[in-house]
Amino acid sequence: xxxxxxxxxxxxxxxxxxxxxxxGFAARPTLTLCVNVRNEEFMPSCGRRGSLxxxxxxxxxxxxxxxxxxxxxxxxxxxxxxxxxxxxxPSNSWFTAIGLSDVTSLVELIEAELAKLDVSRKGEVPNGTxxxxx
Amino acid sequence: xxxxxxxxxxxxxxxxxxxxxxxxxxxxxxxxxFLKAVRTGAATRGQIGFLGVAFYHFTKVTPxxxxxxxxxxxxxxxxxxxxxxLIDEDTELRCGSKGHDALAxxxxxxxxxxxxxxxxxxxxxxxxxxxxxxRFKVAREMPVVIALGNSGIASExxxxxxxxxxSDGLREHYGVKDEDQExxxxxxxxxxxxxxxxxxxxxxxxxxxxxxxxxxxCIDEYTRxxxxxxxxxxxxxxxxxx
Numbered sequence: 001x002x003x004x005x006x007x008x009x010x011x012x013x014x015x016x017x018x019x020x021x022x023x024g025f026a027a028r029p030t031l032t033l034c035v036n037v038r039n040e041e042f043m044p045s046c047g048r049r050g051s052l053x054x055x056x057x058x059x060x061x062x063x064x065x066x067x068x069x070x071x072x073x074x075x076x077x078x079x080x081x082x083x084x085x086x087x088x089x090p091s092n093s094w095f096t097a098i099g100l101s102d103v104t105s106l107v108e109l110i111e112a113e114l115a116k117l118d119v120s121r122k123g124e125v126p127n128g129t130x131x132x133x134x
Numbered sequence: 135x136x137x138x139x140x141x142x143x144x145x146x147x148x149x150x151x152x153x154x155x156x157x158x159x160x161x162x163x164x165x166x167x168f169l170k171a172v173r174t175g176a177a178t179r180g181q182i183g184f185l186g187v188a189f190y191h192f193t194k195v196t197p198x199x200x201x202x203x204x205x206x207x208x209x210x211x212x213x214x215x216x217x218x219x220l221i222d223e224d225t226e227l228r229c230g231s232k233g234h235d236a237l238a239x240x241x242x243x244x245x246x247x248x249x250x251x252x253x254x255x256x257x258x259x260x261x262x263x264x265x266x267x268x269r270f271k272v273a274r275e276m277p278v279v280i281a282l283g284n285s286g287i288a289s290e291x292x293x294x295x296x297x298x299x300x301s302d303g304l305r306e307h308y309g310v311k312d313e314d315q316e317x318x319x320x321x322x323x324x325x326x327x328x329x330x331x332x333x334x335x336x337x338x339x340x341x342x343x344x345x346x347x348x349x350x351x352c353i354d355e356y357t358r359x360x361x362x363x364x365x366x367x368x369x370x371x372x373x374x375x376x
Contacts, residue, residue: 022302030305032312032319036231043227074312075231078320089312090302092322 014102015082016109017094021117025090028070029117031110033058033086036075046083050100054084057103067111088113137351144343151337154287157350161357163296166364173299175307179245180371182308185300186242187256187372188363189317194235195266196285197224202273203281212278215331230320237317244314247375261366265359272352279339283349286332288356293329297321 021029033055037047055073062071069088077085082096086106093113095106145153163169171177172185197220204216222229230237242253258266272284297318304310304318312319340346 027306030312038227040227072312074316074319076229076316076320077323078229079323080228087319087322089305090298092298094323 014098014105015096017096018109018113019091019093021091021113021120023120025117026121028068029091029114030070030072030089031062031086032072032074032077032089034075034077034083035073036080044080044083046077046080046085049084051084051098053100054098054103057100058086058106061103061107062110065107065111067107068114069110091117137347142343144341145346147337150340150346151333153346153350154283154333154336154353157353158288158292158357161361162292163360163364164292164299166361166368168364168368169296169299171368172303175303177303178371179308179374181367182304183242183246183248183372183374184370185367186238186245187248187253188262188367188370190235190238190242190253191256191258191262192265192363193238193317195269196234199269199273199285200224202270203278203285206274206281207278209278212282212335215335216282219331231316234317234320237320241315241317245310245374246372248372256372259366259370261359261362265363268355268359272356276348276352277345279336280345280348280352282332283336283340284352284356286329287336287349288353289360290332291329294322 033051034046035051035055036045037052038045041048059071061067062069077083077087079085079094079096084096084098086095086098087093088095088110091113095109098106144150168177168181168185172182200216200220200223204213204220207213207216221227222234224233224235226232232240239250239253242248243250246253269284273281276284301312301315301318301322304315305312336349340349
């Protein structure tokens, strides 16, 4: 692990923008974490803000809790000023300013989003009652 | 193309905004069947390869279009906004791990199996040359504020939805990893800022009927070119080498 950048986000300041799953989505959702390390230290990049360490913890946590998501990395999600960033697809839900201490909360949020997807696939509304009248 | 009759008085800010937004109705990128075909997996790999190559040739001129507008702009504050967009488009410093032309090239080569030289030397069809010519013509000859609106409103304001549809379709139906389609993903949220900037600049500065009508004409004209783009993707295809 390289030298930590002074602006690494350690405190839990993560912001989540959660959006509904598209109707009829039947495949496995994808969680993508940005791991870009820009050469220029004066420009923001998720990797310099701690996402390389976040990746390790997040991958382990997803595995440990058997979260049914395809975990990927990318070199840029396009919101560098807000990083470290992750995106859940295809709901297009965003997690920005992720700190190392946010990993558990992030996994819990993803589990909650996947639970919503599971409910919608079963044709239920979140309180557990079926939308169908039959 | 229908030119709207010039009205004697300028529209209010609210009416002008409504007029611009309504001009986009039915002509946004996501309104075209090809986008839905990519999202649902109905498009062929050859069609998507064609999209990748054509999109590269569209994207590669964007920095020059922007810098043309920048060079003609007298307002330092607007120049700064253009500079921000130019940094996003043409460098690896922000919004993308490479310039957006390089990201578009990455997608085209990785999806088709073509070399960079093959993508670069692709024989551009007439409609694509016309589209590029139109972009440069607006950047060189139209008032700066109109040129900004042409990019930001007529095209980028509805690009995030386009990129989201393409990206989700590529991932779900064509096995494309996110790292191989950064070209689309960086625009899903990133273009929102460009679009907001363009709307604000246009609304703040287009206060004569002539400018307002010119802006509406550009929305009609650029969306017409985009219509050609999406229809060509539907009817076109390139050989996939991998």
